[in-house]
Amino acid sequence: MTEATLGAAPLTRxxxxxxxxxxxxxxxxxxxxELALAAYREMPWPSSTRDEDWRRTAQIDKLDPxxxxxxxxxxxxxxxxxxxxxSSASLFTGAPQAGVESPEARGLRGALTSxxxxxxxxxxxxxxxxxRKLVALNTARFVDGALVHVGRGEQxxxxxxxxxxxxxxxxxxxxxxxxxxxxASATVLEEWxxxxxxxxxxxxxAEVIVGRGARLTHLVSQRLGERSVLQSTLRARQLEGSSxxxxxxxxxxxxxxxxxxxxxxxxxxxxxxxxxCVGRGSQHFDIQTLQDHMARGAVSDLLYRAAVAERARSVxxxxxxxxxxxxxxxxxxxxxxxxLSPTAKADSNPTLEILANDVRCxxxxxxxxxxxxxxxxxxxxxxxxxxxxxxxxxxxxADVVDHFPxxxxxxxARGWVLDALDELSRSGALSASPG
Numbered sequence: 001m002t003e004a005t006l007g008a009a010p011l012t013r014x015x016x017x018x019x020x021x022x023x024x025x026x027x028x029x030x031x032x033x034e035l036a037l038a039a040y041r042e043m044p045w046p047s048s049t050r051d052e053d054w055r056r057t058a059q060i061d062k063l064d065p066x067x068x069x070x071x072x073x074x075x076x077x078x079x080x081x082x083x084x085x086x087s088s089a090s091l092f093t094g095a096p097q098a099g100v101e102s103p104e105a106r107g108l109r110g111a112l113t114s115x116x117x118x119x120x121x122x123x124x125x126x127x128x129x130x131x132r133k134l135v136a137l138n139t140a141r142f143v144d145g146a147l148v149h150v151g152r153g154e155q156x157x158x159x160x161x162x163x164x165x166x167x168x169x170x171x172x173x174x175x176x177x178x179x180x181x182x183x184a185s186a187t188v189l190e191e192w193x194x195x196x197x198x199x200x201x202x203x204x205x206a207e208v209i210v211g212r213g214a215r216l217t218h219l220v221s222q223r224l225g226e227r228s229v230l231q232s233t234l235r236a237r238q239l240e241g242s243s244x245x246x247x248x249x250x251x252x253x254x255x256x257x258x259x260x261x262x263x264x265x266x267x268x269x270x271x272x273x274x275x276x277c278v279g280r281g282s283q284h285f286d287i288q289t290l291q292d293h294m295a296r297g298a299v300s301d302l303l304y305r306a307a308v309a310e311r312a313r314s315v316x317x318x319x320x321x322x323x324x325x326x327x328x329x330x331x332x333x334x335x336x337x338x339x340l341s342p343t344a345k346a347d348s349n350p351t352l353e354i355l356a357n358d359v360r361c362x363x364x365x366x367x368x369x370x371x372x373x374x375x376x377x378x379x380x381x382x383x384x385x386x387x388x389x390x391x392x393x394x395x396x397x398a399d400v401v402d403h404f405p406x407x408x409x410x411x412x413a414r415g416w417v418l419d420a421l422d423e424l425s426r427s428g429a430l431s432a433s434p435g
Contacts (some may be wrong), residue, residue: 002316010066011065011066011068011141012065012066012301013045013064013065013066014041014045015040015041015346016037016140016141017037017232018030018033018034018036018037018041018140018141019033019141019142019143019210020143020219021109021112021113021143022109022143023113024113025112025113025253026112026113026116026120027043028116028117028120028121029112029116029120030072031141031239031268032123032129033139033140033258033306034119035124035129035130035139035141036124036129036136036137036139036140037136039129039130039136040129040133040137041138042142043052043130043132043133043136044133045060045081045133046060046068046132046133046134047060047061048061049061050162050271053288053317054257054321056286056315056347057257057284057286057315059099059229059254059255059284060257063201063229065171065201066119066136066198066299067395068169068170068171068201069168069169069170069171070171071094071143071166071167071170071171071173072094072167072170073094073095073373074092074094074095074096074165074166074167074372075095075096076165076167077092077093077094077095077163077165077193078092078099078163080097080165080193080195081163081165081191081193084140084161084189084412085159085161085189085407085408085409085412086158086408086414087158087159087189088102088105088156088158088159088160089101089102089104089105089106089161090160090161090163091105091106091107091146091160091161091162091163091350092144092163092164092165093107093144093145093146093162093163093164093172093174094144094164094172094174095163095165096164096171096340099163099171102160104148104149104150104154104156104160104186105146105147105148105149105160105162106146106147106339107144107145107146107164108142108144108145108147108175108176108229109143109144109145110209111147112161115152119147119177121395122177122179122205122209122383123139123175123177124139125206125209126207126208126209126235126236126237126263127206127207127233127235131233131235132233132259133379134203134231134233135205135233135281137173137203137282138173138175138203138204138205138233138302139175139205140171140176142173142175142205143173143175144174144175145164145174145175145176145178146175146177147160147176147177147178148162148176148177148178148179148186148188149179149181150179150180150181150183150184150185150186150214151181152181152182152183152211153181153182153183153184154181154184154185154186155184155185156185156187158186158187159186159187159188159189159217159219159409160186160187160188160189161188161191162176162188162190162191162317163187163190163191163193164176164190164191164192164193164202164204165192165193165194165202166193166194166198166200166201166228167194167195167198167200168195168197168198168199168200169198169199169200170200170201171200171201171202171203172200172201172202172203173203173204173205174202174204174255175204175205175206175207176190176204176205176206176207177206177207178206178207178208178209178216178218179209179211180209180210180211180214180215180216180242181211181214182211182212182213182214183211183212183213183214184211184214184215184217184252185214185215185216186215186217187217187218187219187405187409188216188217188218188219189217189219189220189221189409190206190218190220190230190391191220191221191222191223191415192204192221192222192223192224192230193223193224194224194225194228194252194253195225195304195402196225196226197226197227198224198225198227198228199228200224200225200227200228200229200343201228201229201231202224202228202229202230202231202232203230203231203232204230204232204233204268204318205232205233205234205235205314205392206232206233206234206235207235207236208234208235208236208237208244208313209236209237209239210236210237210238210239210242210243210244210269211239211242212239212241212242212266212394213240213241213242213414214243215231215240215242215243215245216238216242216243216244216245217245217405218236218244218245218246218247218344219246219247219248219404219405219409219415220234220247220248220249220275220414221245221248221249221412221413222245222249222250222251222252222253222256222258223249223251223252223280223416224251224252224254224256225252225253225255226252226253226254226281226283227254228252228253228254229253229254229255229256230253230255230256230257230258231256231257231258232256232257232258232259233258233259233261233348234246234258234259234260235259235261235262235263235304236261236262236263236271237262237263237264237265237299238262238263238264238265238266238269238271239266239269240264240266240268240269240295241269242266242269242270243269243270243271243272243273244262244269244270244272245271245272245273245403246260246262246271246272246273246275246399247273247274247275247403247404247413248260248273248274248275248276248400249275249276249413249416249417250275250276250277250285250287251277251278251416251419251420252283253283254282254283254284255283255284255285255342256284256285256286257286257287257288258285258286258287258288259287259288259289259290260287260288260289260290261289261290261292262290262291262292262300263292263294264291264292264293264294264295264298264300264326265294265295266295266298267295267296267297268295268296268298269295269298269299270298270299270300270302271291271299271302271305272290272300272301272302273300273302273325273361274302274303274304274308274399274400274403275287275303275304275305275400276304276305276307276397276400276401276417277305277306277307277308277314278306278307278308278417278420278421278423278424279306279307279308279309279312279314279344280308280309280310280312280423280424280427280429281310281311281312281427282310282311282312283308283312284312284313284315285306285312285313285314285315286317287304287310287315287316287317288316288317289302289304289316289317289319289383290317290318290321291318291319291320291321291331291333292320292321292323292324293320293321293322293326293329294323294326295325295326296325296326296327296328296329297327297328297329298326298329298330298331299329299330299331300320300330301331301333301399302318302331302332302333302334303334303335303336303400303403304316304318304334304336305335305336305337305338305396305397305400306335306336306337306338306346307337307338307340307393307396307401308337308338308339308340308341308345308346309341309344309396309424309427309429309430310341310343310344310427311341311343311344312341312344312345313345313346313347314337314345314346314347315346315347316335316337316346316347316348316349316350316365317349317350317351318333318335318349318351318363319333319350319351319352319353320332320333320350320351320352320353320354320361320363321353321354321370322352322353322354322355322356322359322361323355323356324355324356324431325356326355326356326359327356327358327359328358328359329356329359329360329361330359330360330361331356331359331360331362332361332362332363332364333350333363333364334350334363334365335348335350335364335365335366336365336366336367336396337365337366337367337368338367338368338369338370338393338396339367339368339369339426340369340370340389340393340429340430341429342349346365346367349365350363350364350365351363369420370392370393371392372434373428374388374392375388375389375392378391378392386425386430386431389430390424390425390430393421393424394417394418394421394428397417401413401414401417419425427434
């Protein structure tokens with residue numbers, strides 16, 4: 001196996017050396033990195049033949065981290081991201097110009113070096129290094145990221161924007177820490193990007209803590225180049241009476257594996273989520289979700305819709321877990337898949353694991369093709385078949401787009417979906433014949 005270096009440290013499937021923040025880092029962070037590195041060395045590389053998580057994503061068997069170089073400065077990142085919505089802060093991880101910080105949002109590197117006692121202890125508290133192999137690697141290798149901290153009772157009116165990217169031939173491990181204290185409220189837009197022709201490896205980890213009675217709206221947008229790979233982990237912990245609203249859009253990339261996991265540790269907490277993906281060519285989207293009810297009276301609702309064309313594939317595994325004692329739980333997970341080509345494929349596996357006896361937990365899943373009667377109705381009114389198929393796909397995603405906050409953020413989500421449908425039109429996927 002060949003070796004590549006991240007900084008001065010070799011990185012292989014079996015081992016790596018921990019990175020270090022520019023200018024040095026606190027001792028507590030160095031110790032955390034050592035723990036992460038030990039976990040990385042102990043855990044085997046994920047395998048589609050051994051690990052249930054990866055059974056339908058065999059691409060992991062061929063991924064070699066040694067074939068990627070260190071992530072460098074990314075002057076293209078702000079231009080690639082575009083102007084975006086009006087925000088109170090806009091941070092670009094790895095860009096020479098890091099954007100505009102605010103008291104509530106700043107670079108993670110600066111926060112860890114200026115206030116190590118306050119922030120290092122929270123790193124790994126929600127997504128511990130031993131959680132998974134690539135979480136351990138992110139913990140050992142991250143050199144940049146973002147901290148969002150909203151103090152007790154603060155209500156932020158404008159969203160905070162965080163943009164992480166990876167360049168051609170590079171591996172990047174951005175880290176995000178979002179902390180809302182009691183009664184706080186905020187909206188955070190997080191974007192994962194790469195240039196159109198880039199072959200990169202992006203491994204972001206986001207840890208979210210929603211305090212007692214706090215309200216967080218979290219929006220995630222993945223828009224990668226066709227040759228890039230994503231392995232992301234977003235893990236949240238909710239305290240008593242908190243509200244966490246997550247919307248996500250997964251577009252682009254060669255293949256991706258995404259974990260979205262929420263611990264509902266506080267009584268009466270609420271979690272709502274809606275997401276989508278659009279796949280074409282040989283793209284592969286694998287998403288695994290967890291709604292972990294740990295306290296009484298919590299409510300969760302997750303909707304995921306996927307449309308795949310040509311040889312693309314969507315994989316979804318959604319688990320509702322109700323811990324012992326988490327009575328009065330109300331939870332739902334739903335996955336709907338639209339197959340736009342005979343060779344497209346969708347796998348769906350929503351499951352329940354219930355250890356309490358006074359709960360309401362349900363799941364639903366479906367996969368199918370566009371209804372010919374819908375197309376006939378449109379065509380009888382002068383709409384071409386391709387335009388009719390596009391209208392049906394737009395309508396299929398409407399409830400997910402409407403889950404985004406009204407205004408600029410919703411229009412941005414609609415624009416991302418329309419851009420993806422433009423790509424389907426150019427590839428001819430929307431002009432497919434019956435059957």
